[in-house]
Amino acid sequence: MSLSDPKYLVFLAATVLVFYLLRGHWPRAAMLLGASYGFYFNLSGYYEFVLFFVTAVAYTGGLLLSWSAQAHQRGMVFAACSVVLLAPLIVFKYLGFIFGIVSTAVGSTTPVLMLALPIGISFFTFAALGYLIDVYLEVIEPERRPIEFALYVAFFPLVTAGPIERGGHFLPQFDFGLQRFSSDRAIAACRLIILGLFLKLFCADTLVTPVNAIFADPAHFVALEKLFGLIYFMFYIYSDFAGYSLIAIGSGLLFGLEVLPNFRQPFLSTTVPEFWRNWHMSLSNWVRDYLFTPLHMHWRRNGNLGLVAALMISFLVLGIWHGAGWGFVLFGLMHGLLVTGSTLTLKYRDALASWVGTPQLIVRASRIVSTFLLVMLTFVVYRANSMHDAMLIYSDIFSNNVFRNHFYDHDAFNVIDIKSPTWLVVGAVIASYVLPSRGVFLEKQPIVVQMFAYNVGAALVLYGWVAHTAAPPFLYYRF
């Protein structure tokens, strides 16, 4: 079951109930660990051994590092544990891609073995690896409590899609004996969960139809429709992922656990680097702290060249973290170039704007729009089913075709119908993050406004659940 499944809410409620009925730290920790492993087994079956393996390696590695006194020894232990820790991720996620490259290079026609991917492997592997790096760098002490450490890696709201937690942030909160049920905290958690379900079930599921149709067969859509489809895709992926993250954060809060935020009004970013500071923050911060910063420090004597190299490598890793394919490689490289270009030119652009006398509002607005468009264009290679489709989309939207007014007949929907509910959804998504950025929080509004919002939101979530689980009705037409 995914976090947006109604069965998940039943599971969550039952787990919360048992948690607060139990007394003391150990029973609660053990119960949560059991629930987490049960949750993961329900999703991934016997691939649970991968979760256990990663947990065991990271836990053992942390202890070994604490027992290793000499720097050389610590380095060897860290390197060995990291390789072993990353091995399942490489085998399950990237081996097929690597074999495919090698096969193509040597001209082999042997079919490439593709293994089924354990759900969430990228997320929990990075959570475990981040912990190991922190222990190696002596940022944190190793966690000696095995149950608590296993829970850190496997905590059920986070295990499938993050946010990617940090050992130093999450583990100290595992003192469950002190946790008491708080109505205010539970209501705050429910608020997050409802908002997350609204974004996921209503917004994302409304936007996914035109998005999937356009990317499944881009040749069947004119340039303007492709452009609109890209805009929908950006709001779809935000709604889907941010919604999921909110449900995870709200779920953690029900147990008194603060989970790292994952999104912070990313489409209001004025530069691509700022976008990455606000988009999938747990991953981008992980890459920044554990890859970019060490590389940049190592190459700081090379000036801008060192900075560029660190950025390109970091974004290449970030790109391929998302998936094993040339599209993701290109995605990472494109963002590396954009971030590099933005970082190196920002002060000149600021100076130019100041010299020209452009009002700050105009500068900010134009940068928000241009950042959005640039990022949107990079997501073509991220989402397209093939490089051919991606090139088709790029060539069409950058040609005069975008001004053509001939449209194919799409029975299911009209992509650019401004009156369609799709735009209402886009507006709702924009409102969900623009308003908080302006200090307009729902919980500070009059009670009538809050009640209206929660009731409408809950109604839309319920509708989304039924629409999602029910097969589309067969409206008998003729035969």
Place this chain on the structure above:
Amino acid sequence: MAIVNSAVNSPSAPRQAWEALRFFATIVVILIPLICCFGVLEAIAWRVGETRSMEDLARWQSRKLERMWRGGDGRSYLTYKVARVGLLKPQVIMLGQSRANYIVASMMKPYTFYNSGLTAWTFNQYRRFLELITADGYAPKVLFFNLDYWMFSKGFDDYWVERFYEKPPTHWEDLKVIVDELMKEPIVLLYRLPYANDLKGIYAVRYGSGFRQDGSLDPSVIPSNANRLDNDGINIGNPPTVLGAGFDEEQIVAFDRFVAFAKSKNIALIGIQVPYYAKVVNGLNHEPWAGIWREARSDSTRRYFEGKGVIFFDFADMPQYRDNPNNFVDSIHPGPNVVQDVMQRVLSDPRVRALLPNLQAG
């Protein structure tokens, strides 16, 4: 985001219980409007009949001749008609797709009859329908069924697999039908609610027509536009009027299994291919890739059916009706007058009279 972590110093159970009670009370109070709306929605759904069980609706329709039912989701027709058959246990049943719609009980007097059209499209679905209705030991004496050429085409089942739903819609799916209708045309539905005394199912309430007590469909009014059928969307090569070199082996096996099951229940089988409009007949007659059509109409196929104990009536091409669009709802659906004539001929046949000797019609 700041945590509201209200860890307390003296964690007494009554304090925790109070917090839990406060939480639930807050949730309920906040969601009272939604709960009330839900209540109204349930009331509308009950009035429309979408959330009532099929057995309940089957009994409801039996109580008054004029009552009609037709749900919003076509996949609910099977469970509804199975419920009606379970209640009525008719001696004669008409089974098939929409081309079975206009066969009525008055044609079969004094035998009890039920029209189970719009519930099954393939031989596998025919067999499954019989399995469902005979599960309690009941079996009809005679089963009339659509026996159309296209049912023997390769892969024909793939087109109709989504329609054959053995489970009734869930309560939530029923409510969603009402919500969808309210979102589309709320005024119309609310205006029609007072008329829901003898109409149940969103389609019947909305449009005032549906399946009658004998399962037949309220006949459509045939428009008088002569060119209507030229652009009715039915074209040779597209389902259901598919093409093919000949009968597919898999479909022959499926047909044999259906026949064998019926025989095991002592159900006499009468297959009918009702007429097509000229566009279809002429198109198939002149289409080189319509070997399946020619095979279906051949003497060898007739002998094959007879060998299986299936009485087959092929009225696919009736020159007296074929060329006049006023005789057809669309290119593959003959109008009630044509169906009446066809059934008159069928019921006059000595083989049918032997099975139903007391028939008043024919």
